[in-house]
Amino acid sequence: MKTVDEHISDILGAVAVLPARRLPLPTVHGCVLAANVRATIALPGFDNSAMDGYAVRAADVATASEDAPVRLPVAGEIAAGAALPPEVAPGTAVRIMTGAPFPPGADTVVQVEWTDGGTETVAVHRPAERGLHIRRKGEEVAIGDLVLTAGTMLGAAQIGLLAAVNVANPPVHPRPRLAVLSTGSELVDVGGRVGPGQIVDSNSHAVVAAAREAGAEARRLTGVPDDPERFEEALRSVLPEVDAIVTTGGVSVGAHDIVKEVLTATGEVRFERIAMQPGKPQGFGVIDGVPVFTLPGNPVSALVSFELFVRPALRRMRGLTGSGRPRVTVTVAEALRSPAGKRSFPRVRVTRGEDGGLLAYSAGGQGSHHLAAAAGANALLVVPEDVTEVEAGKPATAILLAADPTDGDLAAAVL
Numbered sequence: 543m544k545t546v547d548e549h550i551s552d553i554l555g556a557v558a559v560l561p562a563r564r565l566p567l568p569t570v571h572g573c574v575l576a577a578n579v580r581a582t583i584a585l586p587g588f589d590n591s592a593m594d595g596y597a598v599r600a601a602d603v604a605t606a607s608e609d610a611p612v613r614l615p616v617a618g619e620i621a622a623g624a625a626l627p628p629e630v631a632p633g634t635a636v637r638i639m640t641g642a643p644f645p646p647g648a649d650t651v652v653q654v655e656w657t658d659g660g661t662e663t664v665a666v667h668r669p670a671e672r673g674l675h676i677r678r679k680g681e682e683v684a685i686g687d688l689v690l691t692a693g694t695m696l697g698a699a700q701i702g703l704l705a706a707v708n709v710a711n712p713p714v715h716p717r718p719r720l721a722v723l724s725t726g727s728e729l730v731d732v733g734g735r736v737g738p739g740q741i742v743d744s745n746s747h748a749v750v751a752a753a754r755e756a757g758a759e760a761r762r763l764t765g766v767p768d769d770p771e772r773f774e775e776a777l778r779s780v781l782p783e784v785d786a787i788v789t790t791g792g793v794s795v796g797a798h799d800i801v802k803e804v805l806t807a808t809g810e811v812r813f814e815r816i817a818m819q820p821g822k823p824q825g826f827g828v829i830d831g832v833p834v835f836t837l838p839g840n841p842v843s844a845l846v847s848f849e850l851f852v853r854p855a856l857r858r859m860r861g862l863t864g865s866g867r868p869r870v871t872v873t874v875a876e877a878l879r880s881p882a883g884k885r886s887f888p889r890v891r892v893t894r895g896e897d898g899g900l901l902a903y904s905a906g907g908q909g910s911h912h913l914a915a916a917a918g919a920n921a922l923l924v925v926p927e928d929v930t931e932v933e934a935g936k937p938a939t940a941i942l943l944a945a946d947p948t949d950g951d952l953a954a955a956v957l
C-alpha cells in the first residue's frame with residue numbers, strides 16, 4: 543500500500559498555484575496577495591489633527607493654567623474634509639476636528655477638554671507643547687513605500703490598508719472553484735423523503751463546507767445519476783468552469799462503484815490503496831488540467847481524506863503552504879487501538895487538563911460511518927503505522943481542526 547506521505551507529495555506535485563488576477567477589493571478577503579504593493583499615496587495623506595480642539599501656537603498658550611486661562615479669539619473652524627484650512631494668525635485659535643487638515647500658522651492642538659469649548663473666544667486651561675496631536679503627512683507610509691508583500695494573507699487589517707492606499711483591484715491568487723459530486727443510487731437530497739435502503743447525501747454538504755473552510759468557492763453538482771456515461775458527461779461538462787473536482791463514493795470494489803469504473807477506463811485517475819484508516823481507497827488524477835480527487839463514500843473517510851489530501855492542495859492553489867492546521871502534542875486520555883501497518887486518525891476532543899497540558903479523549907465511535915462522533919471532535923489524533931496500541935497517559939500528535947491560524951506564533955499561542 544502507498545503511504546499517506548507519498549500520496550500527499552504526489553498530489554502536491556501535480557497541483558499548481560492559481561495564476562494571479564486583479565480582483566475587486568470587496569472579493570479578496572482571505573486571498574493571498576500575488577505581488578508586492580507599493581503606496582501611491584501617503585498615510586496620513588496630509589498633516590491633520592488627532593483630536594477635536596483648537597489649532598493654536600504653543601507660545602500663545604504657554605502660560606495657560608486653571609487659575610489663569612489664556613483667552614484667544616476663535617477665528618474659524620476646520621472640519622474633516624475641508625480642502626484649504628485658513629492660516630492661524632498669532633494670538634488666535636481655530637476650532638479643528640479630528641481628521642481635519644492642520645492649518646498653517648498653528649503648531650499645536652489644544653484638545654477641547656482643556657478649554658471651555660468656546661466658539662467666539664476660547665479659554666485655554668493648560669499649555670500644549672508644539673506638535674501635540676498633529677498627525678504628519680507620510681508619518682507611517684510614504685509614497686513608494688512597500689505596504690504589503692507578495693504572499694500576505696489578506697485579513698481585515700490588510701484589506702483596510704489596501705483600501706487606505708486606494709488599491710481597488712489588488713493582484714491576488716483567486717480562491718479555487720471546486721465542484722463536489724456525490725454518487726450512489728442510495729442517496730436522497732437533504733429534505734427529501736428517505737425511503738427504505740436510502741440515506742441522505744451528507745457527504746456533498748460536508749465536503750462543500752470543508753472546502754469553504756479551506757478557502758475555496760465550492761458548489762454541489764446535483765442530479766448526477768448513477769450511470770457511468772451520464773456521470774462522465776456531468777464531470778466533463780463542469781471541467782471548464784472549475785479549478786478542482788471532488789467526488790465521494792464509488793471507489794472501492796463494489797459492483798456499482800462507477801466513479802472508479804469510469805475514471806479507470808479513461809486512465810486519467812489513479813486508484814490506489816493508501817495505508818491509512820479511515821480513507822484507504824483513494825483516487826487522484828488531473829483531467830484537462832483540473833485536479834480530480836475521488837474520495838471514499840464513508841462519511842468520516844471522506845472528511846478525513848479531504849483534510850489530509852484536498853485541503854493542502856486547495857491551499858497550494860491559493861498560494862499558501864501546508865495544511866494551516868496546528869499540530870500539537872497531547873496526552874492520550876483513554877487507551878486506543880490502531881490497525882497494524884496503517885496510519886490512523888482517531889477523532890478526538892482535545893481539552894486542557896488541570897496541569898495545563900492537553901488531553902485527547904475519544905470523540906465516540908471510530909468507525910468510518912460514525913459521523914456523529916466526528917461532529918463532536920475538534921482534532922484528529924495521528925497514530926503512526928507501526929503503533930497498534932496507544933496506552934492512556936502516553937503522548938501523541940493531534941491535528942487541531944477548530945483553529946486555522948496562518949501565523950505559527952499565533953498557532954502556538956491559541957492553545
Ligand SMILES: Nc1nc2c(c(=O)[nH]1)N[C@H]1C(S)=C(S)[C@@H](COP(=O)(O)OP(=O)(O)OC[C@H]3O[C@@H](n4cnc5c(N)ncnc54)[C@H](O)[C@@H]3O)O[C@H]1N2
Binds near residue numbers: 793796843
Ligand atoms: N470488499 C471491500 N469492501 C470495501 C472495502 C474493501 O477494501 N473491500 N473498503 C471499504 C472502505 S475502507 C471504504 S472507505 C468504502 C469506500 O466505499 P466507496 O467509496 O465505494 O463508497 P460507497 O460504496 O459508495 O459508499 C460507502 C458508504 O458510504 C455511504 N455513502 C456514500 N456516499 C454517501 C454520501 N454522499 N453521503 C452519505 N453517505 C454516503 C454509503 O451509503 C456506504 O454506506 O468501501 C468499503 N468497502
Ligand code: MOO
Binds near residue numbers: 821838843
Ligand atoms: O478506508 Mo475506509 O475509509 O476505512 O472506511
